Amino acid sequence: MHRVTTAELQQHGANGDDQYVRVSITEPQKMGEGMGAYMAYRVSTQTNMQFYKKSNFSVYRRFSDFLGLHDKLTEKYLRSGRIIPPAPEKSMIGSTKIKMSNQSDQGASADFIERRRAALERFINRTANHPILRVDPDFRDFLESELELPKATNTSALSGAGVIRLFNKVGETVNKITYKMDESDSWFEEKVQQVENLDAQLKNMLTRVEALVYQRRELSQCTASFGKSVAMLSNCDEHNSLSRALSQLAEVEEKVEHVYAEQCIADFGILCELLKDYVALVGAIKDVFHERVKVYQNWQHAQVVLNKKREAKAKFEIMGRTDKINQANDEVVEWESKVERGQEEFENISRMIKKELERFELVRIQEFKVTLINYIESLMQNQQQLIQIWESFLPEAKAIA
């Protein structure tokens, strides 16, 4: 059954044009052995944009390449106020599992690999959906370049980008402690609050969905267990048609268990992952708000220095220190232009953030709608399967003589 992907969301015209870059991530494979092992993915792109050399192409990338890409984009665009789609988290447990697993160890690591693959796909497509990021040369290289990308060393926790991530994780507490900005723009005042609310709501919703996933998983296991006990009952029953019906019931419960397990995957894969992605995106928005605060800080700092320089110049003029006046004057001019630049930077980032947030909202609304529809469809399909399962059992039950 076809689920609308983030890539196809572009068709809903969030960018208001016909251009698209659609990426699919496939063929996860383990490369290397032992502690040096890593996962590689095939990154296949379809595009109608002239910016790219071809319209259909693929390359192979490893997980740290994705993180490296995110860091580069952050370095380049965060300062100007762009919301950079967050990359999937590095998971110590997950990656160690992969390194340590062997052929027979499929189960849990297969789950993890699939979740990661899907998360990477969403990350790249969100980036590919962004009108500016999708025509960034580093992004293009990531998708297009046949060469192995330089090993991303910045993806460790202590790199610049890592510090930003760390910063964000510490969150509001740090924001509040560092600098209390004098907010004159009511739009921002309102928006910051809205984003905080959204954050809380999403996290709340995520907890509830996770609880549902847990309960459904338990139900699935109990159903399987029940089915087995019915099979035992069927085996010892000497009445032929009843025994048959009971063994059919055991099969029914097994099939029902599969349906519940499928539903679990949908609960998790569709709802949970959406909510998690948006919690991370809200984090990226907070990053950009924080960036603006830093820009403001910069500007204010320049203003403070300018005032000092002006005072100094005035002092020298009063004191008649002609030898110092020229230099003081130069400094005043220098800092006047710094203040001007500071203000410009602040106005630019503010304007950019407004634009980005508007776009973000459009995309978010669309994505939520599409995802909820997908989820309801999954519920419906699973219920339809249940109907089929029980309908095929009914004649068996009626056949008990």
Added chain:
Amino acid sequence: MLQDDSPDASEQSSINKKSNKSETVDLTDNSLVVDISDALSEKDKVKFTVHTRTTLPEFAKTDFLVVRQHEEFVWLHDRFEENEEYAGYIIPPVPPRPDFDASREKLHKLGEGEGTMTKEEFAKMKQELEAEYLATFKKTVAMHEVFLIRLANHPIFRNDHFFRVFLEYDQDLCVRSKNKKELFEGLVKSFSKTSDELLLSATQKDNDDFFEKEKDFLLEYHSHLRDATAKADKMTSRHQDVADSYIKISTGLNQLATSDHPELEKFFTKVSDTFEKARKLEGRVASDEDLKLSDTLRYYMRDSFAAKQLLYRRLRCLADYEQANKNLDKARTKNKDIHAAELAQQQACDKFEQISIKAKEELVEFKKRRVVAFRKNLVEVAELEIKHSKAQVQLLKNCLESLKEEME
């Protein structure tokens, strides 16, 4: 002495009774109709109003009520169980003690968590728990009723003196629940009875093939039934948990709807609505599975246990018979008290033969009963599952249509 009961009539009434667990009663014989017309849940106790309508001359009135508690039902069951004359019958299993512990605990937990949820959420969860409580209550009434109906329809049991007392005597039967000492003694007794049972099973060679097979079958069957009942209970309980978690999803979406972008408001509200309706359906699936599957398994677990008890009584009888034989031989060799020994031996022989005949009938009866009951309940559960799933599909289809409209 064998009573002259027509096997057809008793078979008929047994089947009817099984298929109409609590509502209607055997239509061919209205001479003794028993039902539980009312029940009151009071703190730790449940008070059942037992209503009897009868045309039998042994009763003082034709239409009367008494109030009974669970312990009095147990008392009645024990009177049947210990009556030697009924040794050849399967004694209807005593209904389980009314157990609201689980419901009560859930309600308590909800109360504790009241501060952490919205009014709306709290109200919904409370409503759901109250419905569960009510369902448990209805079940315990039904189970007590089935027990009485089975006795009333049984051609022999219905004439039992203690049964009449139970139905008629308008005072408390002064049956205090067993104190600790008695409970312990009871435990020791039942423990030794079981080991006795095991012992007998091992040493007593049963000449009768039928009973050998029956014993093997019942031992295994009962054990599997017990396991299946426990697993069914767990499954339905988890199912109820899933339904409950839908409440949280629904209220969470409502919260999102009010605080989020206006364009998403309608969307969230519709999905929230759908979840609310879906959880009612899931709740019904859980309770129907409980009633049709779990309860059927549970009942036959108890009934098969009663059947095992019957086999045990018969084996005891056989042991007594063999002992009487030995005593007779001894008496003959010693040439002392021969006549008394012959008499004793004859009695033991008769008793054993009677119990064997009766037991065979009962066991055949039991097997037929369970086939009928299983068939009925399996068919019903399948029909209900289909019905509820279809309702959910319709609900979800409607939701999708209305959501897709919003997309345009």
